[in-house]
Structures are given as structure tokens and as C-alpha cells.
Amino acid sequence: MLKKTVIVRPELCVGCMQCMIRCAEAHSHTKALASAIREDILAKPRIHIGVGPQNKPFPNKCRHCEPAPCQEACMPAAIRSDIAEGLKIVDPARCIGCGMCAMACPYYVIRFYRDKNAPERPGVAVKCDGCHDRVAAGDVPACVEACKTGALTFEDVNLYLKEGTNRLAHAAYGVRS
Amino acid sequence: MRYVVVGLHAAGRRACAFLRRADPAAEIVGVDPAPLPVYSRPLISYALAGEMPPEAMTVADDAFFQSLGVTLARERAVALDVGRGRVGLASGREIAFDRLLLACGAGPRPAGVEGPLCHEVCFFRGRTDLARIMDRVQPGGVAAVLGGGLVGFKLTMGLLARGMSVHLIVASPRPLALNVDEYVGDWVGRRLAEAPGVTLHTSTSVHEVEAGVARPLGLLLNTGERLEVDLAAAGKGVVPRIQWLADSGLDLDQGVLADGYLRTADERIYAAGDVAQVPDMVHGDARINAVWPVAVEQGRVAALNMAGVRAAYPGTLAQNAIPVFGSRLISVGAVNPAFTAGAESVEADGPRGSYLKLVFRDHRLIGAVGLDAPPRLGELAFAIRRGLVRRDIPDWWLHNPKNAAPLAAPGGALTGNARLG
Numbered sequence: 001m002l003k004k005t006v007i008v009r010p011e012l013c014v015g016c017m018q019c020m021i022r023c024a025e026a027h028s029h030t031k032a033l034a035s036a037i038r039e040d041i042l043a044k045p046r047i048h049i050g051v052g053p054q055n056k057p058f059p060n061k062c063r064h065c066e067p068a069p070c071q072e073a074c075m076p077a078a079i080r081s082d083i084a085e086g087l088k089i090v091d092p093a094r095c096i097g098c099g100m101c102a103m104a105c106p107y108y109v110i111r112f113y114r115d116k117n118a119p120e121r122p123g124v125a126v127k128c129d130g131c132h133d134r135v136a137a138g139d140v141p142a143c144v145e146a147c148k149t150g151a152l153t154f155e156d157v158n159l160y161l162k163e164g165t166n167r168l169a170h171a172a173y174g175v176r177s
Numbered sequence: 178m179r180y181v182v183v184g185l186h187a188a189g190r191r192a193c194a195f196l197r198r199a200d201p202a203a204e205i206v207g208v209d210p211a212p213l214p215v216y217s218r219p220l221i222s223y224a225l226a227g228e229m230p231p232e233a234m235t236v237a238d239d240a241f242f243q244s245l246g247v248t249l250a251r252e253r254a255v256a257l258d259v260g261r262g263r264v265g266l267a268s269g270r271e272i273a274f275d276r277l278l279l280a281c282g283a284g285p286r287p288a289g290v291e292g293p294l295c296h297e298v299c300f301f302r303g304r305t306d307l308a309r310i311m312d313r314v315q316p317g318g319v320a321a322v323l324g325g326g327l328v329g330f331k332l333t334m335g336l337l338a339r340g341m342s343v344h345l346i347v348a349s350p351r352p353l354a355l356n357v358d359e360y361v362g363d364w365v366g367r368r369l370a371e372a373p374g375v376t377l378h379t380s381t382s383v384h385e386v387e388a389g390v391a392r393p394l395g396l397l398l399n400t401g402e403r404l405e406v407d408l409a410a411a412g413k414g415v416v417p418r419i420q421w422l423a424d425s426g427l428d429l430d431q432g433v434l435a436d437g438y439l440r441t442a443d444e445r446i447y448a449a450g451d452v453a454q455v456p457d458m459v460h461g462d463a464r465i466n467a468v469w470p471v472a473v474e475q476g477r478v479a480a481l482n483m484a485g486v487r488a489a490y491p492g493t494l495a496q497n498a499i500p501v502f503g504s505r506l507i508s509v510g511a512v513n514p515a516f517t518a519g520a521e522s523v524e525a526d527g528p529r530g531s532y533l534k535l536v537f538r539d540h541r542l543i544g545a546v547g548l549d550a551p552p553r554l555g556e557l558a559f560a561i562r563r564g565l566v567r568r569d570i571p572d573w574w575l576h577n578p579k580n581a582a583p584l585a586a587p588g589g590a591l592t593g594n595a596r597l598g
Contacts, residue, residue, distance in 0.1 A: 010586065048580075050580060050581055050582030050583065050586065051573065051577060051580050051581055051582060052573075052581075052582035052586045053571065053573060053582075053586075055573075058582035058583075058586040060582060060583060060586070067477060069470075069474075069555070070555075072191070072470055072473040072474050072477065073469065073470035073473070075217045075219045075220055075469050076217055076220055076229070076233065076234070076236070077217070077236040094233070096220070096223050096228060096229060097500065097505075098223075098498055098499065098500060099498035099499070099500070099505045099506075099507050099552060100469070100470060100498045101555075102498065102507065102552030102553075102554060102555055103470070103496050103497070103498040103507050103509060103552075103554050103555050103558065104470055104496075104555045104558070105552075105555040105556070106555055106556050106558075106559035106583070106585060106591070107555075107556065107583050107585055108551070108552070108553040108555070108556050108583045110552060110555075111552060112505065112552065122503065123505075
């Protein structure tokens with residue numbers, strides 16, 4: 001069970017795409033933007049700013065569902081939940097790029113690109129890995145670090161749910177949180 | 178409580194995991210004659226093409242079942258006594274059950290050919306079939322593939338990668354006729370016709386297999402033509418393994434009939450995977466969609482229901498994703514022209530060279546097919562499950578499928594839990 005995760009508040013997003021840049025940078029080999037853009041296999045962002053209704057930006061990333069439809073559809077068991085607790089992470093070494101996961105994901109968060117960890121494949125599934133290595137080192141995910149408007153925050157799931165409960169109570173009964 | 182799971186592949190393996198999760202104290206017995214480790218059957222086509230070693234097909238080994246506390250009976254189930262609640266095994270042993278999951282899968286559909294060497298036609302269903310084909314593969318040789326469905330297509334691609342030239346013999350007017358629409362079917366047909374080493378025979382079938390002169394096999398076609406080949410392999414669909422259930426009293430049709438909770442005619446017995454014939458989300462009647470994701474999902478839903486956690490199964494949905502000549506082809510629901518005659522279809526404006534078509538019947542979304550399209554077919558499959566209609570798919574989505582926010586975004590038609598402002 002996830003304790004902390006990236007919470008998305010799309011109403012605060014201004015569509016600056018800094019999260020995409022920092023996500024790609026964090027998943028590059030050199031982990032520095034200036035050198036990352038010169039790598040043979042360019043790192044790709046795992047968060048995308050989609051264009052929503054009324055042209056409003058919508059930060060879109062993997063929800064790490066449980067049970068995850070992508071994981072159920074994955075034939076070579078390349079989408080693993082044993083790498084980091086609560087996260088569904090693609091193992092590029094096992095991914096065959098068949099597209100089954102994209103056929104199952106309701107959120108359009110899986111894309112196919114060449115990956116530095118499986119250079120021989122023309123395309124493997126690329127999606128959010130929760131920046132599990134950064135989080136294990138005590139850092140926050142790269143997209144959260146990049147977001148200056150508070151649209152992406154790294155929060156305790158239970159506290160976030162409590163915030164929703166308080167909002168509901170306020171809307172229904174006029175109770176202040 | 179003793180749960181017995183017959184068949185430990187896609188559906189059975191997933192069911193074991195969820196039975197254990199839902200009922201930590203239960204006794205779970207898995208019955209399957211196939212040797213461990215459990216492997217992913219659809220991957221045999223990737224192994225044939227040399228894209229992965231056969232051992233990488235493993236998805237569950239002995240340790241997996243041990244960690245779940247599943248007792249394994251490595252035998253074939255041969256009889257089901259519903260009244261006494263027992264499964265009979267090939268050795269004569271019987272296993273009593275409180276809840277039973279039938280996930281015994283399906284075997285290959287016979288190729289429908291005659292002749293003295295008809296038994297030489299290989300199938301392409303599991304690793305034994307893969308080994309049999311690999312024994313006969315000869316770089317520079319000639320192969321015949323019977324059947325223009327997904328399996329036949331993957332066989333063709335695999336044999337080409339192994340250096341053989343391939344005669345693809347398809348009974349329908351175009352390959353993948355059941356899986357894709359006319360546009361994609363024609364595109365695949367053209368690519369096959371242009372591909373070096375492939376000879377496409379449409380509206381053609383093989384009548385007889387006899388000994389060849391220059392090569393081991395001679396195939397007689399309905400067109401009167403005769404082909405000499407080193408290897409013949411068929412991918413003509415599957416037949417559920419229900420022969421052993423004939424006297425059980427369960428409702429059987431093509432497979433074991435199950436309801437919207439994957440329960441069979443007996444409330445203690447459930448069915449999942451390629452053996453289960455359940456209501457189809459698009460067509461309405463009970464069907465078998467023998468594909469991996471459907472089987473895995475059914476295994477989970479059946480396990481939850483067996484353990485008393487009521488979980489509705491929304492219905493089975495045809496879905497497939499395969500790489501085709503370097504392009505990614507994904508289809509969900511009904512897109513086959515025979516099923517969609519008279520239906521409204523809408524093409525999304527994807528990036529140049531991509532193709533994404535949505536099919537609506539009576540305004541309801543019933544299918545979608547994409548060729549090198551932005552990979553959002555999962556979103557459309559979800560939309561089919563939710564019963565989205567034409568007006569729910571907004572223009573901003575159709576005009577910009579590459580960058581449009583998902584339909585599940587706030588304001589989108591799939592928003593299930595709209596945020597309170």
C-alpha cells in the first residue's frame with residue numbers, strides 16, 4: 001500500500017511542462033539536462049501535460065492502480081510490483097513492446113520509446129516509476145520538485161483523503177476544515 | 178474451505194494469488210498436468226521469432242505457488258462429480274472441493290485437412306508446439322501457414338525471422354479479417370504481399386497433406402494448386418477443453434457457460450479463461466475471447482467471487498495488440514466489417530501516418546482500432562465498458578488524440594470521481 005504518492009491538482013496546473021523536462025532528466029543516464037539531451041537514446045518524460053476541455057492543461061501520469069489493468073495484460077510479467085512497494089514499474093529487460101498494456105490502461109499513461117536499459121528493442125513501455133530511487137534516497141519525485149504551482153505534490157495518501165473528506169463536509173454541511 | 182483450481186496458466190495462476198489474498202487461511206489445491214514453471218503462452222511467437230529466449234517466457238515458478246501455499250497436483254483432471262463435489266484425476270485419485278475453478282483452457286482447433294500426412298501439420302499453442310516447429314525450421318526452407326488470424330500472422334512473422342519463405346494460406350479474402358477493419362486488413366495484406374519471402378493466398382484453403390517430392394510435405398489447395406513445403410503449421414483458433422465435463426451436468430456450449438459473476442450452473446463452480454463462455458460486452462451473447470488479458474482478469478474476478486467477495490464481471494471484450502512490420506496494431510471490441518456493417522465510424526485526426534478509428538452502433542461505442550496511433554486504445558476499451566456514446570467523445574479529443582487529456586480527466590466523460598471544488 002502506498003503511503004506517499006504524487007497528488008495531482010489539475011486546477012493549479014498552468015501547463016509550463018517543467019515536470020516533463022525534469023522527469024525526462026531524472027530518467028536519463030547522466031541525470032543532468034545539459035548532457036541528457038546529447039545522450040544516444042533520449043530519455044522521455046513519464047508525465048504528460050494533456051490538453052483538456054476548454055484547452056486547460058491536465059498533468060497526466062500513472063496512478064499505480066491496484067489491481068492494475070496494465071499488469072494483468074502484460075504477457076511477459078514485465079510490469080512488476082516487487083521493485084518498490086505500491087508502485088507498478090516496467091522492467092525494460094522483460095518488456096517486449098507488444099502494446100498489451102496500452103490496450104488495457106484507461107488513462108493513456110503508457111507510451112513506447114527506445115529505452116537505455118533495453119537498447120536492442122525498437123520500443124518498450126515507458127511509464128511513471130514513482131521515482132522510487134529518488135524517494136528511497138529521501139528525495140521527492142522529479143515532477144514534484146519541478147512544479148512551482150502546487151499542481152503536483154508528494155503527500156501522504158491518508159492525509160490527502162482526509163482533505164477530501166473535509167472538503168465534502170464543507171460542501172455538504174458548511175463545516176470548516 | 179478448500180478451493181480447487183483446475184489449470185494453472187493465465188487465469189488459474191491469477192486466481193490462486195487472489196484466493197490467497199481474499200482468504201489467507203484457506204486450503205488451495207492447483208491441478209495441472211503441465212510441468213512447472215508456468216509460462217506465458219502468447220510469448221511462443223516472440224520466442225519463435227528469436228526475440229526472446231524460451232526460458233524468458235516463465236511467469237510463475239515453483240516458488241510462486243509455494244509462497245501462496247498452493248498444493249499442486251501435477252495430473253490431468255478427467256472427471257467432475259458435481260453432486261459429491263469431487264474432481265477425478267487421471268491416476269484415479271479424487272479431490273474434494275468446496276469451491277472449484279475451471280481454468281483448464283483450450284487446445285488448438287483442428288486444421289481441417291485430410292490426407293496421409295495430415296498429422297504432420299503443427300499447431301502453435303504452447304511450448305511443445307514451439308519445440309515441434311523449431312525442430313522443423315530450416316533456414317532457406319519453405320513453410321506453409323494455415324490461417325490468417327493473429328496466430329497465423331505471428332507464425333508467419335516468426336518463420337520469416339528464422340529465414341524461411343512462407344506461404345500464408347487464408348480462407349477469407351484478407352488476413353486478420355476477424356480482428357481488424359477493412360483499412361487495416363488491406364494495409365496488412367499489402368505489406369504481406371510486398372514482404373520478401375511471403376506468398377499470400379487469400380480465399381484459399383488446404384484440402385490434403387501428402388508426401389512431397391522435393392520437400393517433405395505436399396499440400397493440395399482448393400484452387401487445384403500444389404505446394405511443396407518443409408513445414409506446415411496451423412493457427413485456426415482454439416477449442417475449449419470441455420470434453421471431460423460432458424457428463425458433469427454443467428451448462429456447456431462451445432465452452433463452460435458462466436454468468437456475470439463467472440459462476441457456472443452450479444453455485445460452487447466457477448469458470449475463467451479460455452474455457453469460460455461468458456456474456457460479451459459488445460455482442461451481448463456468451464462468447465469466448467481467448468486472449469491473455471481477458472483470462473487474467475477473469476481469474477481475478479472468479480477468485481474474488483469464490484472467496485465470497487462479490488465482484489461483478491462486466492463482460493468479456495475482444496482485444497489484441499501485436500507488432501506488425503514494425504508498426505503497433507491494437508484493436509478492441511468489434512471492428513470487423515462483418516459485425517460492424519451499418520455502424521457509424523469516426524476517424525480521429527492522429528499524427529501523420531497513424532490511423533485510429535472508433536466504431537459506434539446506435540450511438541454507443543462498440544470498438545476501436547489503431548495502427549501506429551497514439552496508444553490510447555485502453556482508454557477506449559474502458560469507454561466501451563462504461564457504455565460511452567458518441568457525444569461523450571468530445572471533438573477536442575478526436576482532433577488531438579496525441580495530446581488530448583484522457584477522458585478520465587476532470588470534465589471528461591469517464592470522470593468517475595469528480596473533485597469537489
